[in-house]
Amino acid sequence: MSPAAGINVPLLPDGKPAVKPGSVLGAVFNVTTTIIGAGIMSIPMTLKVLGIIPAIALILIIGFLAELSVDFLMRFTHSGETTTYAGVMREAFGPVGSLAAQVCVMITNLGALVMYLIIIGDVFSGNQPEGEVHLGILQQWFGFQWWTSREFSLLITLVFVMLPLVLYRRVESLKFSSAISTLLAVVFVSICSVLAVSALLQGKTKTPRLFPQLDRQTSFFDLFTAVPVIVTAFTFHFNVHPIGFELTKPSDMTTAVRIALILCAAIYSAMGLFGYLLFGDSIQSDILVNFDQGSGSAIGSLLNDVVRLSYTFHIMLVFPLLNFSLRANIDEFLFPKKPLLATDNRRFLCLTIVLLFFSYLVAIAVPNIWYFFQFLGSTTAVCLAFIFPGAIALRDSQGVSTTRDKITAAIMIILAVITSAIAISTNIYNFLSSRS
Numbered sequence: 001m002s003p004a005a006g007i008n009v010p011l012l013p014d015g016k017p018a019v020k021p022g023s024v025l026g027a028v029f030n031v032t033t034t035i036i037g038a039g040i041m042s043i044p045m046t047l048k049v050l051g052i053i054p055a056i057a058l059i060l061i062i063g064f065l066a067e068l069s070v071d072f073l074m075r076f077t078h079s080g081e082t083t084t085y086a087g088v089m090r091e092a093f094g095p096v097g098s099l100a101a102q103v104c105v106m107i108t109n110l111g112a113l114v115m116y117l118i119i120i121g122d123v124f125s126g127n128q129p130e131g132e133v134h135l136g137i138l139q140q141w142f143g144f145q146w147w148t149s150r151e152f153s154l155l156i157t158l159v160f161v162m163l164p165l166v167l168y169r170r171v172e173s174l175k176f177s178s179a180i181s182t183l184l185a186v187v188f189v190s191i192c193s194v195l196a197v198s199a200l201l202q203g204k205t206k207t208p209r210l211f212p213q214l215d216r217q218t219s220f221f222d223l224f225t226a227v228p229v230i231v232t233a234f235t236f237h238f239n240v241h242p243i244g245f246e247l248t249k250p251s252d253m254t255t256a257v258r259i260a261l262i263l264c265a266a267i268y269s270a271m272g273l274f275g276y277l278l279f280g281d282s283i284q285s286d287i288l289v290n291f292d293q294g295s296g297s298a299i300g301s302l303l304n305d306v307v308r309l310s311y312t313f314h315i316m317l318v319f320p321l322l323n324f325s326l327r328a329n330i331d332e333f334l335f336p337k338k339p340l341l342a343t344d345n346r347r348f349l350c351l352t353i354v355l356l357f358f359s360y361l362v363a364i365a366v367p368n369i370w371y372f373f374q375f376l377g378s379t380t381a382v383c384l385a386f387i388f389p390g391a392i393a394l395r396d397s398q399g400v401s402t403t404r405d406k407i408t409a410a411i412m413i414i415l416a417v418i419t420s421a422i423a424i425s426t427n428i429y430n431f432l433s434s435r436s
Contacts, residue, residue: 022246026175027256028263030243033178034236034321035264036185036314041119043233043268044275044283046226051211052276054223056269058230063265065412066234069389070257072409073240074250079398083245085238086332089388092395101388102333104380105238109326110359111376112232116315116322117154117363122289123312124157125150137305151364157316158356165320166327166352170246174320181317188311189271191303196274205277224422228377231416233268234261235381237389238325288312327351378420378427386416 047055073088080091085105090098121127125148126136138148146152168174199205212223244253276283279290288311291304331341331351341348390409393401401409 022175022243024247024252024256026178027243027247027253028259029175029178029182030239030321031236031256031260032263033181033318034239034243035234035260036182036267036318040185040188040233040268040271040311041287042229043272044279044287046229047208047272047276048281048283049212049226050223051209051213052273053210054212055226055230055272058227059265059268059272062230062234063261066236066385067258067261068408069386069412070237070240071254072389072393072405073237074244074253075400076392076398077241078250079400084241084328084332085384085388086329088392092392092397099333100383102329104383104388105329106326106333107380108232108235108376108384109238109322109329110355111380112322113319113326113355113359114362114366116319117158117359118366119288119315120157120312121150121154121363123308124148124153127289137308154360154363158360161316162319162323162356163352165317166323166356168320168324169348174324177317178321181314184310184314184317185267188307188314189267189274191307191310192274192278193270195303195307196277199278205280208273208276208280224419225426227419228375228382228423230268230377231385232377232381234264235376235385237384238329239321242325242328323352323355327355330355378423382416382420386412390416 043055043059046058049055050058073085076092077083077088080088082088082091086098086101089101093100122136124136124138126139136148136150136153138153142148165174165177196205240253240257243256244250247253247256271287275287275290279287282290284290288308291308327348328341331338331347335347338344338347341351390413393405393409394413396406
């Protein structure tokens with residue numbers, strides 16, 4: 001068994017008592033937490049770009065396709081002899097397939113971890129998108145001090161919050177933190193909805209667009225740049241195997257994924273709508289930045305702070321889930337002949353600390369999460385979520401694909417490739433145009 005299997009149930013050496021299987025409820029929390037992550041932060045921005053109706057329709061379509069792609073992954077995994085994403089790609093396409101999966105998981109997860117730290121830095125220590133000054137909570141409460149700086153607040157968060165959580169060696173061990181994380185996301189959306197409804201009753205809401213507005217600043221092709229953001233928001237496939245193989249039977253994972261996707265689609269749609277109602281076209285790529293705006297009452301200011309803090313603590317609890325699969329894939333990539341990662345304390349600790357430190361450095365250097373969403377959603381995330389699962393079904397190395405499966409897989413790949421190609425080319429064109 002490959003070292004990546006160290007993220008599955010049989011972590012302990014022979015002679016230890018069997019580990020209790022994971023629960024469906026725990027899997028639902030872990031999948032939901034993995035999906036929501038930082039994706040919800042930029043969902044309102046997609047409504048600004050696409051308009052309400054196309055954006056919500058796209059959320060539902062991508063959520064549905066994500067469920068189909070997970071079904072492909074798990075069916076072929078259980079038909080073969082592997083327990084990892086890289087393993088099922090190896091069975092279908094050989095060592096090249098395995099390498100492609102590992103590289104995509106590493107890039108996607110590392111990018112997501114950096115996005116989480118950027119958001120945490122935005123909340124605690126503020127940001128200055130496009131010249132606008134947005135204060136962080138620490139700066140609003142205590143002013144500009146050396147210990148309210150982005151660098152120091154992120155360092156303290158990593159050492160005292162992230163590090164203890166990433167030292168767990170089983171996904172199931174994170175089910176309670178994932179449950180709290182999901183609850184915090186619901187609190188976040190609930191407060192946003194209350195603020196939006198209150199603003200609506202007072203006539204203070206912005207007028208949202210139902211459909212995109214094409215003008216000199218926004219072309220038809222610019223609309224495709226919002227697609228990768230939603231794709232990234234639904235990319236959780238790197239954790240399907242570690243979560244699924246801790247359950248008693250395959251159908252448990254199917255149930256957990258279905259429930260989690262329905263819950264996440266509802267949360268994304270609600271957050272996008274209420275966030276857009278609150279801030280309209282002034283929405284930022286990280287909506288938490290918008291909540292630094294002053295309020296006319298002490299209660300309003302308190303709610304603004306609660307919104308930001310609730311979601312900040314949410315992504316702190318999401319962080320270890322993505323770090324889990326990232327660490328396992330890097331270990332499998334660098335040390336394919338070594339014993340299970342969870343049984344090697346030195347290797348486990350070294351990988352964990354190096355990943356935290358590297359994520360910290362990149363988060364300090366890059367201030368905007370929209371760039372990460374567009375890049376990941378157009379490249380590695382779309383490969384993990386749709387292109388690789390579709391290719392596995394078309395390859396059909398286990399002989400389990402039906403004609404309908406192959407047609408679905410082909411459509412999934414074609415749509416993913418076309419939208420990603422347009423998004424990438426549009427982003428490159430816009431970048432070059434802004435430089436000229």
